[in-house]
Amino acid sequence: MIDLTGKNALVTGIANNRSIAWGIAQQLHKAGANLGITYMKDEKGKHERKVAELVEPLNPSLYLPCNVQNESEIESTFEAIAEKWGKLDILVHCLAFAGKDELSGDFTNTSRQGFSNALDISAYSLVRLCAAAKPLMAEGGSIITLSYLGGVRVIPNYNVMGIAKAALEMNVRYLAAELGPLNIRVNAISSGPIRTLASSAVGGILDMIHHVEEVAPLRRTVTQQEVGNAATFLCSSMASGITGQILYVDAGYEIMGM
Numbered sequence: 001m002i003d004l005t006g007k008n009a010l011v012t013g014i015a016n017n018r019s020i021a022w023g024i025a026q027q028l029h030k031a032g033a034n035l036g037i038t039y040m041k042d043e044k045g046k047h048e049r050k051v052a053e054l055v056e057p058l059n060p061s062l063y064l065p066c067n068v069q070n071e072s073e074i075e076s077t078f079e080a081i082a083e084k085w086g087k088l089d090i091l092v093h094c095l096a097f098a099g100k101d102e103l104s105g106d107f108t109n110t111s112r113q114g115f116s117n118a119l120d121i122s123a124y125s126l127v128r129l130c131a132a133a134k135p136l137m138a139e140g141g142s143i144i145t146l147s148y149l150g151g152v153r154v155i156p157n158y159n160v161m162g163i164a165k166a167a168l169e170m171n172v173r174y175l176a177a178e179l180g181p182l183n184i185r186v187n188a189i190s191s192g193p194i195r196t197l198a199s200s201a202v203g204g205i206l207d208m209i210h211h212v213e214e215v216a217p218l219r220r221t222v223t224q225q226e227v228g229n230a231a232t233f234l235c236s237s238m239a240s241g242i243t244g245q246i247l248y249v250d251a252g253y254e255i256m257g258m
């Protein structure tokens with residue numbers, strides 16, 4: 001069993017009980033980690049209440065708004081961690097965004113604004129959160145992000161998000177190289193397709209899932225819990241020699257040529 005007792009873990013990207021981040025938070029909690037959860041604020045505070053209710057059984061000791069495009073929310077999040085925990089051991093970056101218009105049809109229709117927004121939220125944010133986490137990881141740490149095969153191969157309709165995932169995966173390597181001497185490891189999990197709020201914006205997502213179920217060696221796609229287990233492993237001392245890697249948790253789909 002993996003034991004993360006005494007480890008402080010910040011988990012971003014929980015929107016609901018289908019979120020991959022929710023699968024990860026549950027497994028980190030099971031392993032004994034002390035959790036901090038961030039959420040996206042909306043005008044009516046609905047999202048804040050919904051996510052708070054969902055995560056309550058995991059007993060998070062920090063619960064904070066953190067829109068990664070909002071500098072003051074990023075600063076307050078990490079100030080709260082410094083004040084309450086003193087150190088951070090695990091950072092889970094599990095968020096992405098692209099407008100629905102950009103996630104179907106011709107890639108050449110990608111707008112300048114849509115491109116820069118997708119890259120800013122989905123890729124740059126990892127760099128920004130790592131910069132904020134670095135001083136709090138003086139004892140070393142583990143950082144995980146979530147990628148998808150569309151960052152290395154062309155997947156219909158994934159379009160600008162594929163470019164964002166390619167940037168994200170390269171971020172992982174540059175960050176791993178810089179932070180390795182501080183014993184901070186940075187890895188990505190490339191998950192197979194799962195039905196979530198974000199994935200439902202990708203045109204034809206159900207066809208993608210059915211295709212994976214027919215072709216993947218395990219003849220199925222994966223669950224949030226399986227991704228959570230892999231993340232827990234990568235965050236633990238069992239993975240102490242692993243950094244800068246993209247780990248496929250996709251029922252083996254990535255190895256198939258046809």
Ligand SMILES: NC(=O)c1ccc[n+]([C@@H]2O[C@H](COP(=O)([O-])OP(=O)(O)OC[C@H]3O[C@@H](n4cnc5c(N)ncnc54)[C@H](O)[C@@H]3O)[C@@H](O)[C@H]2O)c1
Nearest residue numbers: 013014015019020067068095096146148193194196197198
């Ligand atoms: N679902 C899949 O099939 C799949 C496959 C591979 C990788 N992923 C990746 O997993 C990650 C999580 O996505 P998910 O599928 O669980 O969907 P999700 O909709 O449950 O999670 C996406 C999260 O991103 C957050 N987010 C969006 N913009 C943000 C911002 N500006 N600041 C802070 N948070 C913001 C949302 O609030 C939400 O919690 C994403 O990086 C996604 O690309 C998903």
